[in-house]
Amino acid sequence: MLIAFEDRIALNRISFSPRTVPLALLGLALLAYGPLIPLLGFYWDDLPYLWLYHVQGPPGFVDFVASDRPFSAWIFMLTTTLFGETAWPYHLFALLLRWLTAWVFWWVLKYVWPGEIRAATWAAFLFLVYPGFKQQPIALIYNHHFSVLFLFLLSLVCLLLAVRKPRWFLPLTGLGLVFSAGMFSIEYFAGLELLRPVLLWLVMDEAGGSWKRKAGRVMRHWLPYLAMLGLFLYWRVFVFRFPSYQPQVVDRFLQAPLPALSELVRVVVTDFYTVVFIAWTEILQLPSGPLSWLAYLAIVAIGTAAVWFFLDRLKSPQPTGGGVSGDRWARQALAVGSFAFLLGGLPVWITGLPVRLTYPFDRLTLGFLVGVGLVLVGHLELLFRSLVLRQVILVGLVGLSLGLHLQNANAYRRNSQILKDFLWQLTWRAPGLEPGTILLNENPPWTYYSDNSLTAPFNWTYAPGSSSLDLRYMFYDLDVRLGEGLPDLKKGLPVNQEYRSMRFSGSTADILAVYYRPPGCVQVLDPLYTVSYPDLPHTLQKAVSLSDLSQISLLASSPASPPPNLFGSEPERSWCYYFEKAELARQAGAWPEVVTLWENAARDSRSPAEASEWLPFMEAFARVRDWEKAEQLAEQMMKNRDLRPMVCTAWERIAESMELEAPEKDIIGRIRSQADCNG
Incomplete structure (x- = not known):
C-alpha cells in the first residue's frame, strides 16, 4: 500500500518541458504510421516510378517527370538511390517526414505565439494525425509531397528567425529562399507563400511601434519570398503553362463571371466544412473481426493514455484558457487558420479538382493541413472554457485517429496481398506471354492500384531484364480505357499508349482477358471455355471473344514469377x-x-x-x-x-x-x- 502510494506521488511529480514536444510527436507518429510498416508494399504510382528506376536507374527520372513536374526528379533520384526496390525504407522515411513536418509546424507556431505552447502542441498533434488524408502508405510518391511541405515550413522558420536575429538576416533569408524553391517541384503548397506577411505582422506586433514602421519591416522581410513566388508563377503560367490540369475556374469566370463566383463560393464553403470538420468523422469507422478489434483497441488505448498523460503534464509558460489572452489567441488562430485554408486551396480550386475524403481525391487535403489544426483548436478555445474539457476532446480526436490510421494501413496491406495473389496465380496460369500482350480486366478487386500502376509489375514479372522504355506488355482496366487507349472491342485495331517517358504499341489482336474476384481464383477467359461464365462484368463479357490464349507460352523456358523483392516468395500451394x-x-x-x-x-x-x-x-x-x-x-x-x-x-x-x-x-x-x- 505504502509503495503504491509512493509510486503515485512519484508519478504526479513527472512533468514535461516544451523541449520534449518533438519526442512526443515522434512517439505519436510511430503509433499512427509505424505498426504495419513491415507488412506494407508499394501502391498506386509507386509501382511505375519504381519500374522506371529498375529499368533506367535514377537518371531516368529526369525525362520521366519532365512533362508535368520537371523539377521533382531530385526527390525520386534521391530516395530510389538510398532505398532501392525495398518497400519498408520508403515507409520509414514517410513516417520520419510526417514527424519532421509536424515538428517544424509546431516550431513555427511557437515562434509566432511564444506564450501558447500548449495550444501549439495541440495544433501540431492534430496536424500529425489528420484523418482526412489516408494515402500515407503510398510512400514513394508522397515522400515527394511531404519533403516539399517540410521545406516550406523550414523556410517559414528561416523567415521568423530572421526577424528575431537581424544580424543573420541575409544568410537566413538565403537559406529560406532555397527551401521555398521547393514549390517548383510541386505546386500543392504554393498558395501558402502568401501566409508569410500575416505571420510576420503577428511576430512584429509584439515589438510595438507604428503600423507604418511594422508594414515596412514586413515588406523588407517578405519581398525576397514574394519575388520567388512571382518567379514561380511566371514560370508555371507563362513558360511551362498547365500541362496536366487546366485553370478551369479562370475559363468559367471569363465566360460567366457571376455564376462562376457563386459556384466558387459554394465550393470553398463546402470544402471548408469537409476538410476542417467532416474529415474528423472518419475516425468513427470501426474495424471488423476479432483480431482487428484487438489491435484497434490496443492502439487507441495506448495512444489515448499516452497523449493525455503528456498533455496533462506539459509545462506551458502561459497556460491556455479562458479570459482575454485565450480569446485573443483563439481569434487569431481562427483568422490565420482560415486564411491558410483559403491559400492552401488555391491550386485545387483554380484547376477545378474535387476535394473528397475518399481515395484518390483525399490527396487534395494536403494543402489544407497547415490551416486545419489552427481552426479546430481555435474553435475549441472559444466554445469551451474548461481546459480539461478541451483536452478531453482533443485527446479523443487524436486517439481515435490512431485507430483509423491502423485500419487504413491494414486495408493497404490487404490490397497488396490481393495483388500478390493475382500475380502469382497469373504466372501459374501463364508461365510466359508473347510480347505485345494486352491484359484486359474489369471491376478489379483492389482499391489502391490503377491499370497504369499494374502495367509496371506486369512488365516486371514477364520482362524482368528489360532496360527499354518501350513496354512489352500493357494492363488495361476496361472501365477506364475503353474508348481511350483501347479504341474499341474489335480485333486488329492498333493500340498506342504513352505513360510519361514510357510507351506501348500493340494491337487488339493480342488481347488476353482475365477476371479476378477473390476468394475465387484468377480466370483467364477462353472464348470457347468460359462463354457461360456467371456474373462476368458486362463489358468484359463482350471482350471474351477477343481473348487469345495463344498469347500464353505453354512451355516457357524460364517461367515468369513476380519480383520477390516486391511480392515475396512463392506462396504455399493453395487450391x-x-x-x-x-x-x-x-x-x-x-x-x-x-x-x-x-x-x-x-x-x-x-x-x-x-x-x-x-x-x-x-x-x-x-x-x-x-x-x-x-x-x-x-x-x-x-x-x-x-x-x-x-x-x-x-x-x-x-x-x-x-x-x-x-x-x-x-x-x-x-x-x-x-x-x-x-x-
Whole structure:
C-alpha cells in the first residue's frame, strides 16, 4: 500500500518541458504510421516510378517527370538511390517526414505565439494525425509531397528567425529562399507563400511601434519570398503553362463571371466544412473481426493514455484558457487558420479538382493541413472554457485517429496481398506471354492500384531484364480505357499508349482477358471455355471473344514469377495453384495431368471457394472416361443454378468431341437433363 502510494506521488511529480514536444510527436507518429510498416508494399504510382528506376536507374527520372513536374526528379533520384526496390525504407522515411513536418509546424507556431505552447502542441498533434488524408502508405510518391511541405515550413522558420536575429538576416533569408524553391517541384503548397506577411505582422506586433514602421519591416522581410513566388508563377503560367490540369475556374469566370463566383463560393464553403470538420468523422469507422478489434483497441488505448498523460503534464509558460489572452489567441488562430485554408486551396480550386475524403481525391487535403489544426483548436478555445474539457476532446480526436490510421494501413496491406495473389496465380496460369500482350480486366478487386500502376509489375514479372522504355506488355482496366487507349472491342485495331517517358504499341489482336474476384481464383477467359461464365462484368463479357490464349507460352523456358523483392516468395500451394495449373494443362490438352493435379489437391485437402472452378477437373475426368467422378463434379456444380449453363456447354463440347459408347451417351444425357440444358 505504502509503495503504491509512493509510486503515485512519484508519478504526479513527472512533468514535461516544451523541449520534449518533438519526442512526443515522434512517439505519436510511430503509433499512427509505424505498426504495419513491415507488412506494407508499394501502391498506386509507386509501382511505375519504381519500374522506371529498375529499368533506367535514377537518371531516368529526369525525362520521366519532365512533362508535368520537371523539377521533382531530385526527390525520386534521391530516395530510389538510398532505398532501392525495398518497400519498408520508403515507409520509414514517410513516417520520419510526417514527424519532421509536424515538428517544424509546431516550431513555427511557437515562434509566432511564444506564450501558447500548449495550444501549439495541440495544433501540431492534430496536424500529425489528420484523418482526412489516408494515402500515407503510398510512400514513394508522397515522400515527394511531404519533403516539399517540410521545406516550406523550414523556410517559414528561416523567415521568423530572421526577424528575431537581424544580424543573420541575409544568410537566413538565403537559406529560406532555397527551401521555398521547393514549390517548383510541386505546386500543392504554393498558395501558402502568401501566409508569410500575416505571420510576420503577428511576430512584429509584439515589438510595438507604428503600423507604418511594422508594414515596412514586413515588406523588407517578405519581398525576397514574394519575388520567388512571382518567379514561380511566371514560370508555371507563362513558360511551362498547365500541362496536366487546366485553370478551369479562370475559363468559367471569363465566360460567366457571376455564376462562376457563386459556384466558387459554394465550393470553398463546402470544402471548408469537409476538410476542417467532416474529415474528423472518419475516425468513427470501426474495424471488423476479432483480431482487428484487438489491435484497434490496443492502439487507441495506448495512444489515448499516452497523449493525455503528456498533455496533462506539459509545462506551458502561459497556460491556455479562458479570459482575454485565450480569446485573443483563439481569434487569431481562427483568422490565420482560415486564411491558410483559403491559400492552401488555391491550386485545387483554380484547376477545378474535387476535394473528397475518399481515395484518390483525399490527396487534395494536403494543402489544407497547415490551416486545419489552427481552426479546430481555435474553435475549441472559444466554445469551451474548461481546459480539461478541451483536452478531453482533443485527446479523443487524436486517439481515435490512431485507430483509423491502423485500419487504413491494414486495408493497404490487404490490397497488396490481393495483388500478390493475382500475380502469382497469373504466372501459374501463364508461365510466359508473347510480347505485345494486352491484359484486359474489369471491376478489379483492389482499391489502391490503377491499370497504369499494374502495367509496371506486369512488365516486371514477364520482362524482368528489360532496360527499354518501350513496354512489352500493357494492363488495361476496361472501365477506364475503353474508348481511350483501347479504341474499341474489335480485333486488329492498333493500340498506342504513352505513360510519361514510357510507351506501348500493340494491337487488339493480342488481347488476353482475365477476371479476378477473390476468394475465387484468377480466370483467364477462353472464348470457347468460359462463354457461360456467371456474373462476368458486362463489358468484359463482350471482350471474351477477343481473348487469345495463344498469347500464353505453354512451355516457357524460364517461367515468369513476380519480383520477390516486391511480392515475396512463392506462396504455399493453395487450391488456386492446382486450378491454374489445371487450366494450363487443359489448354495444352494434357487431360491426365489435370487428373493428377486433382489428386494432388485432394491429398492436400484443397477445395475451391467458387464451384465454377470444378469445371476443368470435371471435363478432365470425362476425357479420361472416369464418368463416375465427372458426374459427381457436375452435380457439385449444378447445386449453383447460375452454373448450369456452364455445365451444359461443357458437356455439349465433350459429347461433340469424343467417340462415345451408348452407356456413356446415357450418362451425358442424364447430366444434361439434370442441368435442364434443353429447358
